[in-house]
Amino acid sequence: MTKDELTASHCTPRKGPGDAVPADQIGELAQLIGEWRVEREAGQLQREFRFRDFHHTMGFVNAVAYMANREDHHPDLEVGYNYCRMRWSTHDVGGLSLNDFICASKVDALVR
Numbered sequence: 141m142t143k144d145e146l147t148a149s150h151c152t153p154r155k156g157p158g159d160a161v162p163a164d165q166i167g168e169l170a171q172l173i174g175e176w177r178v179e180r181e182a183g184q185l186q187r188e189f190r191f192r193d194f195h196h197t198m199g200f201v202n203a204v205a206y207m208a209n210r211e212d213h214h215p216d217l218e219v220g221y222n223y224c225r226m227r228w229s230t231h232d233v234g235g236l237s238l239n240d241f242i243c244a245s246k247v248d249a250l251v252r
């Protein structure tokens with residue numbers, strides 16, 4: 141898969157351990173979202189974004205929220221004046237599903 145294909149993909153319902161990304165496929169997907177930290181043990185993707193001020197931070201957060209609602213897949217956010225720390229994981233899978241990589245890639249496209 142290419143980065144563009146990942147970004148253009150959409151989330152689908154993924155439930156249960158059978159929908160987790162197999163360990164031997166995580167590396168290949170991780171290469172496509174190189175700015176994210178892939179925490180295999182915790183089963184999550186994490187990235188920190190920095191902004192000029194609160195207006196820019198919240199513009200980004202709102203764009204992410206809009207995308208997440210459309211995809212029905214939602215990040216954990218830690219937001220401050222000029223930063224947003226973001227984590228993606230799939231609760232229904234208990235770790236990483238393809239949905240997490242899709243959404244991380246879509247977020248990358250917002251700040252490109």
Ligand SMILES: C[C@H](O)[C@H](O)[C@H]1CNC2=NC(N)=NC(=O)C2=N1
Nearest residue numbers: 212213214215229230231232233
């Ligand atoms: C029914 C609905 O698809 C699920 O509750 C979705 C909503 N958003 C979600 N977001 C995340 N991050 N993980 C989930 O498992 C999840 N499940």
